[in-house]
Amino acid sequence: MENRQGKGLSFAKRIYKPRIIGLGIGSISVAAALYPLAMPGWIWAFLLFNGFAWAHVAYQLSTRAQFPYQAEQRNLLYDSCFGGFWAAATQFTPLTAVTILSMMAMNNVAAGGKRLFLRGLLAQAVGVAAAWLLFGARFNADVSLLQVYACLPMLTLYPMAIGTVCYQLAIKLSEHKRALSALSRTDSLTGLLNHGSWKDLLHIKFHKCQQQQSHATIALIDIDHFKQINDTHGHIVGDAVLRQLSLELRRNLRENDLAGRYGGDEFCVILPQMPLEDAAQVMERMRETFGNYRNPQIPELRVSLSIGLADFQPCFSDAAMWLNAADRALYAAKASGRNRVNVSDFPVAHSA
Incomplete structure (x- = not known):
């Protein structure tokens, strides 16, 4: 159990910084798409929470949980649900919706493979359904220049953050592989070749x-x-x-x-x-x-x-x-x- 908890904490720490970056710059994309729409004040408050507070709340939830890995998997599903909600709330404005949903999908594939990707799609559908119940099913095909500029940070900085995490993980895996290879060639008592x-x-x-x-x-x-x-x-x-x-x-x-x-x-x-x-x-x-x-x-x-x-x-x-x-x-x-x-x-x- 201690080994699984240690792995779960490590997993939560790897997700923490990319989530801060992704949600922060993602909220800019959403704000640009929401700006032309007549939205109630609580939506803007919820956007601020999701963009700048949720990453820290999610980290605390996972690190304080008995099983951090499972808690972090749930947090990723919450991320997907929020992403689906914002895509529908912005009336599926093409560039904003595609940016948000594709980044969420990339997150899930990198963190949990095919299984988490499929569960993430379901969570996104739940978020879409919640937004449609609140605001109705609407679609807006117009893309303004403001929305294009607002999506650029998400399309550039966030993939770089994910790439950095994957690179660091690859380095650690390579080090572990070399260590295991050395152990497999070494006599445990003397430290010489077996x-x-x-x-x-x-x-x-x-x-x-x-x-x-x-x-x-x-x-x-x-x-x-x-x-x-x-x-x-x-x-x-x-x-x-x-x-x-x-x-x-x-x-x-x-x-x-x-x-x-x-x-x-x-x-x-x-x-x-x-x-x-x-x-x-x-x-x-x-x-x-x-x-x-x-x-x-x-x-x-x-x-x-x-x-x-x-x-x-x-x-x-x-x-x-x-x-x-x-x-x-x-x-x-x-x-x-x-x-x-x-x-x-x-x-x-x-x-x-």
Whole structure:
């Protein structure tokens, strides 16, 4: 309910300023069409209220309502009803009536789509019927120069106001879309790329290395005995260790290096334009730095990393083959005692 109320308040705030502008300059168009007609004094008072007070009343009604969105939808229908009333009261003077009714229709389509547009037409018909009951069904085909000039602000300024609101909304939607896209690519615990996103980038980097015949190295990083850390000290401590590793990766890697959480306690890194020997030095520094991590609540806790490296080779047929080479190097590091960096021996032997 709080989420819906927040959206409703935001909706009311977006409508508020355009309604002030639209009703204010719209009342000028109506006044120019009413001027030649013999209208009672209360009509002019009602026009002043509708043109300069209703926008503020409507805003208070929506923001103070239990469900602001529904209240603002009702206010838009009231707007349409008033528009129909003024179109009929001015005897459907062509330019004034078309300007008022078309702007109301544009409002409803922008705010609620087809459904609100159709409901708005019905509300306009109610307003027309009310005016006809009071003043009779009359039509005036004459358009004076005064009415033309009076409608110009409505035809220029109000569409600009609506366009500004739509543009601001589009910007916000674009920002939200980018934020959601980033969230969908990010591991929530570590803030690094998630498994799927990192694999996608690996395929891209693989094809780039193929096409440009460039260097790149991938690293698979495993926290030694991580299950034992979770079992002994709990998952909160385990999560702290994972976050610490992600922090060290950000500190020690270059801006264009791509780090991700491959799954569980395993991390992965793509190091573009970096030969295997240089990558081994970077990962060795990482291993030593991470080995110095101490948890303030558990000073006896010790952590270490096993790391497998594989550089790009032209003989690799796909990215999976490249990744498998790094995985074999990681397995060899774990099998030979852990807490070490091991490089792939495919297709020729390398030394760490």
